[in-house]
Amino acid sequence: MSAQSVNTTTAGRVRAMPADLQGDLSNRARVERAMQSFALEYGSLTAFRLESCIHCGICADACHYYIATEDPQYTPILKVEPFKQAYKRESGPYAVFFKLFGLKRRVSADELENWQHLLYDSCNMCGRCSLICPMGINISELIEQTRHAMFDAGLAPAELYAKAKHQQHSGQPEASKEPYRDMLLAIGRQYKVEIPMDKDQAEVMLCVPRTDIEHYPKSVAALARVMQHLGVSCTFRSDGLVAENYGYYAGGREWQRKISMRLINEALACHAKTLIVPECGHAYTALRWEAAELYGKPLPFRVRHVTEYLAGQLQTGRLKLRKAGNGAVTFHDPCQLVRKGGVMDAPRQLMQALGLDLHELENNKAFSFCCGGGGGVLDIQRAAPLRYRAMESKLREVDDSGAQTFLTSCSDCRATFDDAKAHFNWEQTPHSLLELVADNLG
Amino acid sequence: MELLEFARGPALKVALVVFCFGVLWRLVGTVLLRYHRHLSEPRDGYFKAFMLGLLVGGSRSWPHKQYIKRTGYGEALGYAYHIGLFIVILFFAPHVLFIKSLFGVSWPTLPSGIVTIIAVLTFTLLLAVLFRRLAHRVLRRLSNFDDYFSWFVTTLVIVTGLMATAHFGARYETLLAWHILSFDLLLIWYPFGKLMHAFYIFPSRIINGYFLARKGAPS
Structure with missing residues (x-):
């Protein structure tokens, strides 16, 4: 179901965009739900x-959507x-005072529908705007809160809603030919590495991006191979395999909680001391920084990104790496890991240990x-043309780096670059840092 | 009652009361809302995060070099007229006398000729700020009544002040009354609009800085 309308707000005219609607709510009910939900998060x-x-x-000058289009509606x-x-x-x-003098109009359902494009299609929740704001406003957190309100009002993009719904119910964002557990074990057989599965007790619990299961199986094998090399007691758990959290993308707090709880419960069941988040940026935000809030108390185990964990192992001397070649490499910092997560040095420590000649992007x-x-934008089909425009400058930066190898540590970023490669006939291929580590174990 | 007496008598008293209670009400209304506890494990402990947050209170005054090419002009303009306003407000002898009559404190002043030149420059900069708000596609889209009215009350004080200094357009007492009345208007509007940013800027930066530092994220 879709709606299309144009309206004027105090902020100016917003271009009409088709909006996806969930549920059969009246306009009034939709607005009330959005406002109640937003009020819940007021603090x-x-x-x-x-x-x-x-x-x-x-903030507009930090946002790649505005920089690419110069369209003021993309001002964060x-x-x-x-x-x-x-x-x-x-x-x-x-x-x-504002009501009495009519300085702020009541928000309308049309207005919210039109804002779906701005809150989902044209925002990666990357947080670059939050670093530029002279007032220090964390705009990306406000966007996250407004997504919650949009979701509660039945105004999430159809793709994100469907995947979140599927995942909160089944543990997988979408149906697969075989259960992910079996696919994981098959990957182990294919790459000749043991996939530890459903151990009752393990020091470390592992999970995987479903992007890796379906598109980058070598990354799954790399994770298992590195852990095997370290000799750490670890396990995947059938009921908590998927790292991604589509509830986070869509803005469904309760679904985000349910999806996180699958992993939390499995980590508790196997008495894990550490939950390793694989190469997936937003899974890191969801598990490292938001899961405890949804759980309602501090997590009884640590959450670490795989690059953080491996950099720690480098420091203790348990992980030794061979030199990985002489060519220049460049590295894309996933926003959720660096700007929103603080994982900045770990990938560079690994690249240094691999002896890579790192050419930083501009x-x-x-x-x-x-x-x-x-922010789920890769999944929203109607957002693709705008996404391609926004990412052009990034692709240029990679080209300008002069590197022969392009690395990153997030499978969604990798999938986005692979998609761009096909779309633009781009010459670069994004590679996984984890895979490079697994290929060069000392 | 003469207009001047009214301006610096009851009108000023009312304006100061509205200003004080208004600012307090808005701050209290913001601070006393619920606070969600953050339960995730901080990367380097709370103390370090707090100290880094305090640092952001100051460091965010200067833009990161990665952004400056795009934002330099707007930020320079903003800095320039803020500095001009501060100099005119704080170093013009009649203003210091006025502050002394209210609070009993005073400090050295600048020659009135210099302050007048700075006031003219500040007025010119404020015109440039308005022009930019009207001409810049992002600013035009974002702007609302608050943006324009806050600009108006600020500029009005500068304009009436310059008129009073130049004895231009009316009797000096009348011009001074207009100047003080425009200041009264600014005080009354202050708590309701964006002029309040003077009170929000540092807490807001420190809070954001703290939460980024808590994650070990750059701020």
């Missing part, structure tokens, strides 16, 4: 962020405008541009 932090904006517009803070408007009108300190580490696929 001092959110209020500070909403109150602080001075409309300086600088504008993407939360209906909610800023609703907060000021309904529950800010001067709500009465915008690297915290200032790296998103691949364009983050």
